[in-house]
Amino acid sequence: MRWLLLKDLQILKRSPLQLTLLILYPIVIALLVGFAMTREQDQTKVALYNAMPAGEPLGFGGEEVDGNEIRDQLCGRVDCIEADSTADARKMVENGEATAAVIVPEDLGDKIRSLASLSPESPEIQIIVNGSDAVENQVTDDRIEAMLGEANLLLAKRLSEGAKQYLDLILKGGEFDLLGQQIEVLGLQKSEQILKKIEPKLPPGTDKEQLQRAVRFAHLATDNLDLAGPLLTAITEPIKADKVEVGDEAPSLDTFAIGVTVAFALMFVTVLLVAGSLALEKEENAFTRLTAGLVGRGQILVAKVGLGTVVGTGVALILLVGLGLFVGIGWGRAPLWLLALIFGAAAFSAGGAALGAAAREVRAATLAAVMVCLPVALLSLVPDDAVGPAIETAINLVSAVFPFRPTLDAITGGLEISGPSLWLPLLHLLLLTATYGALARLALRRF
Amino acid sequence: MPPQVTGSNPALAARGVSKSFDGRKALSGVDFEVGPGEVVALIGPNGAGKTTLLSILAGIAEPDSGEVTGDGVAWVPQQAALYRRLSVRENLLLFAHLQHDAGQTAENPEQMVTRMLELTGLADRAGDRVGTLSGGNQQRVNIAIGLMADPSVLLLDEPSVGLDPAQRERLWGFVLGLVGEGTAVAFSTHDIQEAERYAERIVVVAEGEGIFSGTADELRQAVEAGAAGGGPAAAGDLETSFLAFLRERGH
Ligand SMILES: Nc1ncnc2c1ncn2[C@@H]1O[C@H](COP(=O)(O)OP(=O)(O)OP(=O)(O)O)[C@@H](O)[C@H]1O
Ligand SMILES: [Mg+2]
Numbered sequence: 001m002r003w004l005l006l007k008d009l010q011i012l013k014r015s016p017l018q019l020t021l022l023i024l025y026p027i028v029i030a031l032l033v034g035f036a037m038t039r040e041q042d043q044t045k046v047a048l049y050n051a052m053p054a055g056e057p058l059g060f061g062g063e064e065v066d067g068n069e070i071r072d073q074l075c076g077r078v079d080c081i082e083a084d085s086t087a088d089a090r091k092m093v094e095n096g097e098a099t100a101a102v103i104v105p106e107d108l109g110d111k112i113r114s115l116a117s118l119s120p121e122s123p124e125i126q127i128i129v130n131g132s133d134a135v136e137n138q139v140t141d142d143r144i145e146a147m148l149g150e151a152n153l154l155l156a157k158r159l160s161e162g163a164k165q166y167l168d169l170i171l172k173g174g175e176f177d178l179l180g181q182q183i184e185v186l187g188l189q190k191s192e193q194i195l196k197k198i199e200p201k202l203p204p205g206t207d208k209e210q211l212q213r214a215v216r217f218a219h220l221a222t223d224n225l226d227l228a229g230p231l232l233t234a235i236t237e238p239i240k241a242d243k244v245e246v247g248d249e250a251p252s253l254d255t256f257a258i259g260v261t262v263a264f265a266l267m268f269v270t271v272l273l274v275a276g277s278l279a280l281e282k283e284e285n286a287f288t289r290l291t292a293g294l295v296g297r298g299q300i301l302v303a304k305v306g307l308g309t310v311v312g313t314g315v316a317l318i319l320l321v322g323l324g325l326f327v328g329i330g331w332g333r334a335p336l337w338l339l340a341l342i343f344g345a346a347a348f349s350a351g352g353a354a355l356g357a358a359a360r361e362v363r364a365a366t367l368a369a370v371m372v373c374l375p376v377a378l379l380s381l382v383p384d385d386a387v388g389p390a391i392e393t394a395i396n397l398v399s400a401v402f403p404f405r406p407t408l409d410a411i412t413g414g415l416e417i418s419g420p421s422l423w424l425p426l427l428h429l430l431l432l433t434a435t436y437g438a439l440a441r442l443a444l445r446r447f
Numbered sequence: 448m449p450p451q452v453t454g455s456n457p458a459l460a461a462r463g464v465s466k467s468f469d470g471r472k473a474l475s476g477v478d479f480e481v482g483p484g485e486v487v488a489l490i491g492p493n494g495a496g497k498t499t500l501l502s503i504l505a506g507i508a509e510p511d512s513g514e515v516t517g518d519g520v521a522w523v524p525q526q527a528a529l530y531r532r533l534s535v536r537e538n539l540l541l542f543a544h545l546q547h548d549a550g551q552t553a554e555n556p557e558q559m560v561t562r563m564l565e566l567t568g569l570a571d572r573a574g575d576r577v578g579t580l581s582g583g584n585q586q587r588v589n590i591a592i593g594l595m596a597d598p599s600v601l602l603l604d605e606p607s608v609g610l611d612p613a614q615r616e617r618l619w620g621f622v623l624g625l626v627g628e629g630t631a632v633a634f635s636t637h638d639i640q641e642a643e644r645y646a647e648r649i650v651v652v653a654e655g656e657g658i659f660s661g662t663a664d665e666l667r668q669a670v671e672a673g674a675a676g677g678g679p680a681a682a683g684d685l686e687t688s689f690l691a692f693l694r695e696r697g698h
Contacts, residue, residue: 015532289528293551
């Protein structure tokens, strides 16, 4: 088997075009991606004019939202430029200094406060965009929508907390601060208890019946309002919980970009090489001679997977070293991401072997490899929450059945502590290697 | 049918071998034997099933039914099975190593390569890529690999195709040398003269069936016997006899 592997490496060495591609490809990709990643981020610039009195707390029910807090929420995702007036902000958009302007009106605080009152008014923010650029407009719309979404979430959470306090006050009673005056609120629960206590002491008659009705009302109200609290929390909580989970597991954007680049290169090099090399055995008629008592089909398969693993890992290493010139690579975590590279290369090799064994011709194998790899990789990169359930199922299936997604997860997990766990993708890759190996072995019976 | 000229213990035997490809019969119930040290020629029209029979004898293809007995079989495929991007020496060395590791020969691989380069007369082209060699020279390398393991039975599928007369002579000189040491040989050919010259026995296959087995003289006699009223019986020309024989049997 050693001889088979050496022979394939020798053949590779004899193919100047292939060899040049194998070495140049990762270097060129590393340069391109490296430059792209280190180029100054061109963040969307938004002019912000805040007419609201500074430092004015927007309190409701004890919960307070600082105006600055909302501003921070708005400006967390985009580059905010301070404007002095509405006219100033508008000019910035017109001359292209900013792609959009956000005007926070003077009365925003009042309107937000009114949300917790009996006559709520909806708070409004004015947005100015330059209408001359359709594409940029779309992008800006999305960004601003995201900004407002975050700000709204913050408000909704605070509002529900405030409302919950009011509810508790009505239910259980307590002290309430109104314009500097302490007001004692009895609370429905206590009212019910007091009324119940008085009831037996009253003489029978119409008055007693009235009292019993009041007791029943207090009881019913207590029961029903009890439900309102959890309900209010439920309205805001699920969104928040979801966001936290995703935010915690996702690797940094840099690591993700490195992972995608390396996984892409690893996939193309390995699948194409192994599929082509196995088909070449058939095309050069050597397969029959090899299997005529010299080596088993399984051994040929293992040698091919070995070839793909060695060359694929090598190419990925060159790529990582190249990228390391531009962005930080965790060299201390090398054993981990090296493991990811090797397992990924092995899984891609087994897949390539299955393709090559099924195609039996170098041309057909190469074409099949490209036609399978490209859509699989692109599908695996579509975020789950960006599509409908049917496509999401398809994407999950593709991610589970093809080695791209687990390889990407393993590489990012290997590169960064905050990335996804490394071991599950490695197990996944091992399983895929075994499955594709078995499929390739089956196809080799009719090779 | 003429008696089979075989010893009691054939070096390689196939009994009732059948094989179909996608429902089309390539072989139907063929019996074939090679005695120890015997040289057998396999002749028949294109698509008759010669290659199919030889590859089943070599153990490369599985028959649908029937059985094959014998071991120590080496096989030289009809189409060169070589790595075109590797040099002559590298091809030889690779297969020498593989045969050595598979226990087919005890000879040192490097030594074996030197011996084979000498045998094929390609020593001066040892460093050339096989893909740049002429078809005949590729065939020489192809055959050399089959000869490496000192087999007890050597199966050659149209070995002399593309070889010049001198090289053909050289090939047979070597093969007959092996025969002298006890190696049995079965080879397919479209060259009737080659069959008559080197084989002790000729087997005719047509449309997947074995229709004759005997010496060249017996083949001539069979044609004369079959030609009713003693028609234009072929006198000395075996090729004419062979064609007449096939025609008689509707092939
Ligand atoms: N791998 C295969 N798939 C399908 N059919 C095949 C295959 N190999 C052989 N055949 C068919 O089996 C029959 C016998 O072929 P075979 O190659 O044994 O003939 P042959 O006697 O060696 O012919 P030739 O003298 O041209 O070499 C032919 O009809 C051929 O088409
Ligand atoms: Mg043939």
